[in-house]
Amino acid sequence: MSAVADARPTPVAPRRRVAAWAVGPGLLLLLSVGLVVAFVTSAATGQFPIPPSEVLGSVLHRIGLDIGPLPSHPRAEDSLWNVRFPRATMTLLVGAALATAGALMQGVFGNPLAEPGVVGVSSGAAVAAAAVIVFSLDFAGSWTIAVCAFVGGLLTTMLVYVMSRDNGRTEVVTLVLTGIAINAVASAGLSFLLFLATTSSREEIVFWTLGSFNGSRWPEVQVVLPLVVVGIVAALVLARQLDLLALGDRAARHVGVDVERLRLVCIVLVALLTAAGVAFCGVIAFVGLVVPHLVRLVAGPGHRLLVPASALGGAVLLVLADLWARTAISNADLPIGMLTSLVGGPFFFWLLRRARRTAGGWA
Numbered sequence: 001m002s003a004v005a006d007a008r009p010t011p012v013a014p015r016r017r018v019a020a021w022a023v024g025p026g027l028l029l030l031l032s033v034g035l036v037v038a039f040v041t042s043a044a045t046g047q048f049p050i051p052p053s054e055v056l057g058s059v060l061h062r063i064g065l066d067i068g069p070l071p072s073h074p075r076a077e078d079s080l081w082n083v084r085f086p087r088a089t090m091t092l093l094v095g096a097a098l099a100t101a102g103a104l105m106q107g108v109f110g111n112p113l114a115e116p117g118v119v120g121v122s123s124g125a126a127v128a129a130a131a132v133i134v135f136s137l138d139f140a141g142s143w144t145i146a147v148c149a150f151v152g153g154l155l156t157t158m159l160v161y162v163m164s165r166d167n168g169r170t171e172v173v174t175l176v177l178t179g180i181a182i183n184a185v186a187s188a189g190l191s192f193l194l195f196l197a198t199t200s201s202r203e204e205i206v207f208w209t210l211g212s213f214n215g216s217r218w219p220e221v222q223v224v225l226p227l228v229v230v231g232i233v234a235a236l237v238l239a240r241q242l243d244l245l246a247l248g249d250r251a252a253r254h255v256g257v258d259v260e261r262l263r264l265v266c267i268v269l270v271a272l273l274t275a276a277g278v279a280f281c282g283v284i285a286f287v288g289l290v291v292p293h294l295v296r297l298v299a300g301p302g303h304r305l306l307v308p309a310s311a312l313g314g315a316v317l318l319v320l321a322d323l324w325a326r327t328a329i330s331n332a333d334l335p336i337g338m339l340t341s342l343v344g345g346p347f348f349f350w351l352l353r354r355a356r357r358t359a360g361g362w363a
Contacts, residue, residue: 287344
């Protein structure tokens with residue numbers, strides 16, 4: 001536990017700060033280009049392939065630029081705008097949300113082993129969604145599961161935060177232990193709901209807890225988009241304070257940072273971003289752990305670069321992971337949460353061993 005909760009990142013050395021500023025624009029440009037390529041490739045790939053030039057041509061014609069060829073397949077235009085673009089956009093947004101939430105968590109906890117699931121967002125959302133499925137609740141039509149998952153994630157996070165406070169302060173170790181306890185209770189509740197569920201409901205719950213972007217549509221994208229944009233912008237606003245927090249609580253307070261308020265705001269943002277990500281697509285693990293750590297290895301710990309680079313990196317990772325989920329097996333759509341766990345699990349073990357060798361320190 002000490003490896004997760006006790007370590008604090010070392011201050012940014014001047015040479016490393018110069019290196020981060022030098023690599024920053026190039027890294028952001030590279031990730032942006034990678035995201036465009038991944039997005040177009042995802043949209044071009046499906047039951048019937050569409051050339052990337054026609055995908056770009058369709059987009060350009062929609063925005064009023066008569067450049068490039070239009071799709072030649074009779075169903076291509078409808079497939080692109082009603083199925084493939086909404087799904088690719090949702091994967092982009094969820095990847096950016098989860099990676100940004102991970103960067104915030106690691107900044108608040110001061111350790112690369114921190115992950116949004118620590119505060120119980122995903123487990124709370126899973127229990128709420130499962131309850132809707134088992135008891136056949138329907139007060140918001142097709143949005144009922146998403147609404148309950150979102151609210152469940154937020155309420156679970158606030159419960160973890162309130163229970164971990166003592167005398168007006170929140171200790172990181174207490175927050176982690178409370179999150180583990182709440183996650184255990186939520187896991188038991190989910191198991192009980194699976195026991196109560198019918199065969200068809202049980203299959204739906206299992207599929208939801210494994211994560212999938214199948215069926216993503218524009219109305220859902222329109223709900224997730226503003227939440228993700230607000231969360232990322234807020235994280236950028238807090239970047240300087242997170243850098244100061246890396247010096248330690250006492251030093252941060254000495255330079256005027258309200259540590260308790262910063263932690264509360266960050267935890268609320270993590271809950272907002274993660275709940276928005278899982279509400280429509282189910283639980284997707286390890287994106288918030290893997291991406292910020294890899295970005296930090298390249299760009300350093302400064303959050304002014306770490307936050308936007310993590311958002312772009314998370315978007316690239318999840319768009320490619322979803323493409324893999326759709327194409328790995330012919331005529332099958334694999335659960336994306338399973339694929340991210342296959343990659344993230346071994347990475348976590350490597351990261352844990354690395355953290356132990358360095359006594360819990362940052363790279």
